């Protein structure tokens with residue numbers, strides 16, 4: 124391990140936790156009976172809990188760790204429209220109407236988070252700076268420019284092509300071949316967003332049980348009997364909101380999500396002039412690689428947060444840090460000797476069809492599988508699944524009825540991941 128790359132106060136906790144530490148867990152007595160138990164206290168679970176509690180349901184949210192310990196306080200804070208497959212691909216799979224509806228859900232999710240932060244007055248550095256997605260090869264640039272100029276009718280995003288000659292207005296590097304600005308991309312501080320959501324949920328009367336894993340969910344008419352780290356609770360309904368951390372307690376869902384580690388570093392504070400040269404705007408940044416890099420200035424513009432996947436298998440954040448710094452320096456050579464103050468990781472949930480899924484299996488509700496873009500989709504689908512549990516027609520989504528695929532013999536351990544990542548990293552380099 125290269126220890127000289129780390130600052131003296133280096134930590135493997137997320138940068139966001141400096142300002143927003145994990146809340147004190149408390150040890151509330153668990154009720155014997157509630158209307159709903161929610162498994163997982165990230166954006167999905169809390170958004171659903173808020174909706175249910177405001178509709179008069181008694182709700183217990185259990186988390187195996189501290190509240191918000193999962194992806195919801197570890198992410199990069201970039202908020203795009205979240206749908207991975209394009210309109211043509213979705214049309215081939217499901218027909219034009221469903222394809223249109225699914226892409227619209229991405230826009231609905233972005234609108235939801237924008238309105239929610241404003242309506243609930245959540246102080247989380249929310250902004251709409253847009254995003255610059257850089258092309259890592261000239262071939263990719265041509266593809267991206269063509270796609271930007273031929274967007275499906277009724278689904279157009281505010282995109283602008285930036286040539287290589289113009290790209291210094293967006294990013295201080297020559298490592299790319301131009302790219303696309305999307306003016307609609309938003310940003311926030313993920314841990315502050317989670318903290319604000321948690322406040323609203325508590326105010327609505329939801330009980331949060333941190334460090335209280337749910338270890339068994341059994342049907343016991345007219346509802347469920349849940350075994351937790353702190354005793355048995357009966358509930359009329361259950362929502363599984365464990366996403367990339369879904370375990371054996373909900374085997375059906377576990378066989379349908381692929382947990383993939385995503386890794387981020389924060390640099391030490393940089394001089395203002397250097398920040399302004401490398402990142403002249405507050406835009407979110409990313410590139411066109413299949414194994415993507417995503418990065419941004421911190422909300423106070425003192426540091427760069429740089430994320431991606433740098434090893435085929437899962438690794439320790441102390442080991443991913445030098446690799447991420449190496450790749451950061453390939454984009455910004457001035458940062459070759461910069462020190463790293465934070466390096467952390469979390470498990471995002473991919474799915475076999477690269478779509479989010481929401482619904483109910485054997486009376487257990489779920490929403491998960493945001494494929495790395497869940498900051499808005501998780502809270503939005505958390506709200507929708509709660510509406511479904513309440514029997515409200517607003518709970519319908521374009522994802523209903525598309526099926527949640529798995530693969531034969533897949534049990535939740537992605538044995539194929541290392542080979543796929545290695546292949547795509549090789550291809551990303553090759554296509555230059």
Ligand SMILES: Cc1cc2nc3c(=O)[nH]c(=O)nc-3n(C[C@H](O)[C@H](O)[C@H](O)COP(=O)(O)OP(=O)(O)OC[C@H]3O[C@@H](n4cnc5c(N)ncnc54)[C@H](O)[C@@H]3O)c2cc1C
Pocket residue numbers: 162163164165166167168185186187188189190191192193194195196197198199200201202203335336337338364365366367368369370372385386387417430467468469470471490491493494495496497498499501
């Ligand atoms: C490094 C990283 C960067 C990311 N960057 C972005 C980004 O820039 N933009 C974007 O849109 N998305 C991003 N994401 C994805 C986004 O953060 C997630 O999609 C979103 O936070 C998912 O929220 P969630 O509530 O569904 O799951 P989580 O926040 O992961 O919460 C799941 C919770 O379930 C708990 N749990 C699991 N099993 C049990 C059990 N048996 N009992 C009790 N509790 C249990 C876990 O402890 C965990 O706290 C990123 C993710 C990571 C890891």
